[in-house]
Amino acid sequence: MLDENELDADERARRRELEEELLALRDAANGNHAAAQSAGPVSEELRRLHSGPLYFADGRPVTIVCARLPRDMREGMPYTDPREPDYTEAYTLADLDTLLELQGHIRAANPLSKVAIRADDALVADDLTTHLVLLGGVDWNFLTRNLLDKLDVPVAQVTRIGDETGAAFEVQEGGETLTLAPRLVGTELVEDVAHFYRAANPYNRLRTVTIFNGMFGRGTYGAVRSLTDERFRDRNGGYLATRFAGRDTFSILTSVQIVRGEVLTPDWTVPETRLHEWPGPGE
Template sequence: MTGGGPSAALAERLRRLRLSEWSSPVKQQQLARALGVSVPLISSWERTTDPRTPPSERLAAYARFFATQRSLDGGKPGLRTDLSPEEETRRRQLEDELLTLRDAAGALPGPRLPDRLANLPPRAGPWYFADGAPVTIVCGELPAEHRADPAYTDPDSPDYVALYNYADLDSLVELHGHVRAANPQSDVWFMPASLVTSDHLTTHLVLLGGVDFNDLTTAVLDSLGVPVRQQTRLTGDPDDEGELGFEVREGAGQSFRPVLHEENGGRILVEDVAHLCRGQNPYNALRTVTVCNGMFGRGVYGAVRTLTDKRFRDRNANHMWSRVPDAQTFSILFRVRMVMGEVVTPDWTRPENVLHEWSA
């Protein structure tokens, strides 16, 4: 080992992982792409003279990458979340080793085991896009009659707040922050469907909400051939909301509806139906499209939380990827339960939560 103290020892270990861990060396460009960093940064971590010390989350990504040679499958370097038990054991061993070297180098320790073993950092999760391309979140826009006080929604008002015009604000705040954290080098925009241009359509596209306020959702699902349709609430009888839901248009056909209970003279949402779909962007084959939708706003939020909640996002992502190993289109309808008015993040590995699945 090259001399130079604990920092050099970590640098040397990272270099040996890249050059000698497998039968063929991994190029710095390949590793940089998988980790979502620059080649000069990889070099700065590997040099034994005055090396930079990677943060703990980067070392966790190193461990995941070198746990399996499948990280290079298809010529597209990336971080696998579908590790076998043997690969997972190797990942943990590597992560422990690298973090121990980092601590010996005098770096401030990052969050330690076991929490980090239980879930990936956002940069390795289902909202990470390794190509660094822009991401556009397209939201529904509330009709004027559904908006808040004009003092906040009238552009001429001194107290104007543009976000009051958006539907599904809880979902937007949750998702935008998570996508930004997962892709710090990417532009991440959000806008109502009415402002979307052709340039936005060809980014990684995320659609929040459905047919009531986001016209783009139906157009994208039609392009993907997904046999799931949402019934609109705007043209129906408000007293019949419990009869509305999602229809599956294949085989004998099925309908799935939210559950509402009568309480204190009103109707309380007990269980919503949500829809998540991910596939190849129909407007740009090199990008993705993801639809997060629900019959009500609580369902949209539940759809978002399936892939952002750190307690469930990895197992749900693994469930999705296990059904579409070649990155085909995946669609899932599922239950979103309320407990004391709070949305409980759905767990797709529990069969009772899954209503319908489809892949291209």
């Protein structure tokens, strides 16, 4: 018998289908008709939600950490001043579309876990020892900046503040520096570079830290959609499980295509989409 980690993404999906069918047959044979009738597309979808990289099997709290928009940006927006009657704290956060996408998925995949949203400047000690899920890069999210310096990963992000043409990720590999930059046509972003990173939480080794980080906001959104988009999440999750089987620390830099302003979900099973992976095979 092959271990589940030895199966590819298609084989893992077929294994799940067979398991669901056998469980339904068992329930029917035991007279548990309600359970048997619940098996099928709906229960299979729920079961698949309760797996993958964004399912935290221990049921412990999850904290999604967003960057706070810079003060000069907030000053030009309505409802961002706490003194206003219609103050809305969510308007002060960066990557709102990404946050909505991610928070909904994590809540659905982890119904028994407490899921909190925190701005990076409002974290307390108890937040830092949960499962951490970070959105955004080193420009605004101080915790992303702090952890990328602290954690074991050969990837650095070059700030784009004041110079978007110099925005890039840099990878140290074999004594050389590989630069991976987004592509713009004029001022229009047509291809971003995004980083997905998973490791043990350095503040509590029994929990995890997950980073979704693009050079631009749509890159961050594309990185999150890699694991939330129902058309790609099982495929990409299966790739991670196979490629990094037995590892709790790994990293992927991925291309995120933008077509007429629309972000296309990366497919990590397509080699051209994966710009860099760490650890490499055999490392």
